[in-house]
Amino acid sequence: DQQVKQNSPSLSVQEGRISILNCDYTNSMFDYFLWYKKYPAEGPTFLISISSIKDKNEDGRFTVFLNKSAKHLSLHIVPSQPGDSAVYFCAAEGTSYGKLTFGQGTILTVHP
Amino acid sequence: NAGVTQTPKFQVLKTGQSMTLQCAQDMNHEYMSWYRQDPGMGLRLIHYSVGAGITDQGEVPNGYNVSRSTTEDFPLRLLSAAPSQTSVYFCASSYSIGSSYEQYFGPGTRLTVT
Numbered sequence: 001d002q003q004v005k006q007n008s009p010s011l012s013v014q015e016g017r018i019s020i021l022n023c024d025y026t027n028s029m030f031d032y033f034l035w036y037k038k039y040p041a042e043g044p045t046f047l048i049s050i051s052s053i054k055d056k057n058e059d060g061r062f063t064v065f066l067n068k069s070a071k072h073l074s075l076h077i078v079p080s081q082p083g084d085s086a087v088y089f090c091a092a093e094g095t096s097y098g099k100l101t102f103g104q105g106t107i108l109t110v111h112p
Numbered sequence: 113n114a115g116v117t118q119t120p121k122f123q124v125l126k127t128g129q130s131m132t133l134q135c136a137q138d139m140n141h142e143y144m145s146w147y148r149q150d151p152g153m154g155l156r157l158i159h160y161s162v163g164a165g166i167t168d169q170g171e172v173p174n175g176y177n178v179s180r181s182t183t184e185d186f187p188l189r190l191l192s193a194a195p196s197q198t199s200v201y202f203c204a205s206s207y208s209i210g211s212s213y214e215q216y217f218g219p220g221t222r223l224t225v226t
Contacts, residue, residue, distance in 0.1 A: 099160065
């Protein structure tokens with residue numbers, strides 16, 4: 001049972017436009033959500049996170065939105081840059097600290 | 113700091129062979145964990161450790177053993193490799209356990225079991 005789902009395997013956007021990556025979860029015990037970015041042949045790197053007591057967190061070009069009633073979060077990248085091309089994973093943490101549940105990942109391609 | 117290092121980068125095993133994937137970190141992190149990444153599955157937690165001498169199971173522990181004799185090292189042992197263990201393995205560490213502590217990932221080990 002996939003508790004964290006990223007239903008779009010891939011997303012293609014033009015440089016300068018907005019990229020929106022989506023993530024849905026089913027477990028209402030999740031209380032912290034993270035986005036990781038992964039380049040080929042490298043490990044994931046932390047990008048941005050949000051606590052369940054907030055509905056928005058912003059860091060430069062990256063903003064994460066959380067809709068708890070819909071059990072949905074999204075990552076907005078504005079403006080998108082070719083260097084943002086990578087696989088993006090959303091992850092959730094619940095009652096077991098440090099134990100992350102990951103989504104399947106979305107491949108983002110930003111075209112110059 | 114080298115961060116989190118993993119060896120080897122690539123490995124091919126025959127069914128039934130055993131091997132150890134090495135993971136080391138030089139950040140004096142207490143929390144370390146192992147994940148596997150499979151197509152369409154994201155990353156899944158295999159085992160984790162909250163400090164030297166303490167380990168626990170994650171989501172998919174079967175077929176794997178771990179030990180944590182030092183803060184720096186957290187090896188993952190495959191006792192009898194099976195084709196279902198073909199995957200990319202990532203080791204991660206963080207200063208402490210809890211959502212406010214960023215997890216740092218190693219570059220991964222790509223394992224193929226034939």
